[in-house]
Amino acid sequence: MGIRNKLFLTFLGTFLLLILAASAFYYLSFEQSLSKYLDERQQAQVERLADHLAVLYAQRGSWDFLLRDPRQLGRLYWLAGDRNQPDPRKIDRDAHRHLQLLTADKHPLLGPPVAPKFRRKVAIRIGDQIVGWLVYPDQEAIRDSMDRRFQERQLRFMLWMTLIGLALSLLVSWLLARHFVAPITALSRHTRQLREGNYGARLTSQRRDELGDLIRHVDSLAQRLNQGQQARQRWFSDIAHELRTPLAVLRGELEAIQDDVRPMSKETISTLESEVRHLTHLVSDLHDLALADAGNLRYHFTRMDLDALCEDAVDAVRPAMQRQGLTLLTTLPPATLSGDPVRLRQLLDNLLHNSLKYTDQGGEVQLVLDDEQDHWRLTINDTAPGVPEEALPKLFDHLFRVESSRNRRTGGAGLGLAICQRIVEAHGGTITAGHSPLGGLRITIRLPKDHHAPRTDR
Known part of the structure; x- marks a missing residue:
């Protein structure tokens, strides 16, 4: 089963569960609230009826007026609150069917008896004296066909609501599944193109997720x-x-x-x-x-004097620079670090020979070593010619040469600085190129004073 179908069924099942739970909760809550409302309304109406009967009893002194005309009880019931009933005659019948009038000592006077299980009583009082009782059943005892029809309407409403919810769930689940699967499908096609070697293909998306x-x-x-x-x-x-x-x-x-x-x-x-x-x-x-590049260049790290190593490299290249008329100036304070002397000497030789090859005759080369707390900063500046701004980030690329100054006549294949970068990175440092204040190229190297490299002699 595909992920689209799984998402569709997951969303659909979740929505259906929520719809059924919400429908059931709504139906039960509505039914309980309605029953409580009807009970409270009936009790309030019977209590008002009791007040009306008390006034009439006080005026006439007995219950004979109801015994002569029992229909008055229905009309009084209607006056007590059920005034929205369109047919007073029906109310009379309902009143006689559900209400029972008792004397003060609880002898039946009017109306059918009510089962004790569902019976409720309201006293008819004149001051502190009880002159009668009204007995009526609660709503559970008088469920009729109208109530059942009302319940059926509610059930039909819930059924239609569930069907509409099902239709909406199908639509929303399909749209959501399509929304989430569409980028995955596009990614699948895109990675298939990458696997086939089409690296120029691109995806465009405005999604923020x-x-x-x-x-x-x-x-x-x-x-x-x-x-x-x-x-x-x-x-x-x-x-x-x-x-x-x-x-x-x-x-x-x-x-x-x-x-x-x-x-x-x-x-x-x-x-x-x-x-x-x-x-x-x-x-x-x-x-x-x-x-x-493969991480297999051998290194042997030991505690060493960086200033002494720089002096040796300078002494080795100084005769060649003098023959070319270059002035070599150094500032080398005592400096110790953990490094590979052979690879660092290779680094210095490459950088100094790079300045020797690409600095015009009569120029100057400066080698300065500075202390920067946890690092040593080694800076090599030379005089013209310089390097164009756009070429600076590419100087450490394989086989890159600036055509205006690096060519077959001066020698070199453009690999020296790339090797220098690998050596510096193996020592946990950084190497950058910039414009020299002397008019040529500046190479800045930062090496940590304590570096524990995982690579050793292999």
Whole structure:
């Protein structure tokens, strides 16, 4: 059974139960209220009749006027309150049938006897003296055909109300089931499209409930899958492009040597070795990045001096920067943290070589280490050229290079900063890129002083 049918039957059963309970409660409440109302009205009317009879008895001194004309009792009963009766003659008959007049010592004078089980009495008083009694049965004892017809009308009314409620329940249950199942059906079709690889499909919904949130979450998931698919396609395309270039150079050089176009010399071998070294570095970076993305890049965390590690990295790159006319300034106060020295040295080497490659000759590079309570902040600023604003969020993407400053001439495949981001994240830190006050690029790294990473040597 589908969810639509289940919801339909659930709603229908709930509505029917409520309708039957409400109908039964209404019928019982109405019947009890009506019986109580009739009893109270009859008692009040008989008490008024007793007052009228007391006045007449005081005027005439006996009950002979009723014995001579018993119909007066019905007319007096009508005067006591039942004035909406259209036929006074019928009232006379009803009065004689239901009322009984007794003397002060309770001897019957007029009217039929009433069974003791249902009998009620009202005294006829003149001052403190009782001159007679009016005896009448309660409503339970005088149920007649009119009462039964009234009950039948009420039952028919309840039946029609139940049938109308059933029809409305069918309609409302069907509409509610359709309302709740429609987005689920749409989600089912949408996920089927996602399973088939159609990540561009989208759902639109104005709902403000949990189903609307679910639709928006699925749309967000589809958007992420679409972005991931496009990223994979760019990734494969960029990898093929990066590998194709050094391989094409190697193939061209080898063919030239084979055709005796170029002699086998030290310069030729140096060119081939340079391309092989570039290719090896690219493959190594791709391997490290793949391990980092899969969470398999090995780390060995230990207590270490971050300032000493920065000094070693600076000393290693300083000669190359001097050859390019770059000034390297450092501010490195003592700093200790829990980290992997090998991976953090890889991080520093990538960042410093990035500044070396993309900073114009005669520029400046600054490496500053600051204390931020629970974190160490490492900032690298360099001079022009800078990075466009729209390119800053993409600097840590795989194989991304700013075309105005990062190209094949300066080297690099755009993997260094992506690897840096994975290393920083593994240490529980953050890395961001922005505009440097020197006119170039600013890289800001925040590393926690105490980080207990779950990953260790494997």
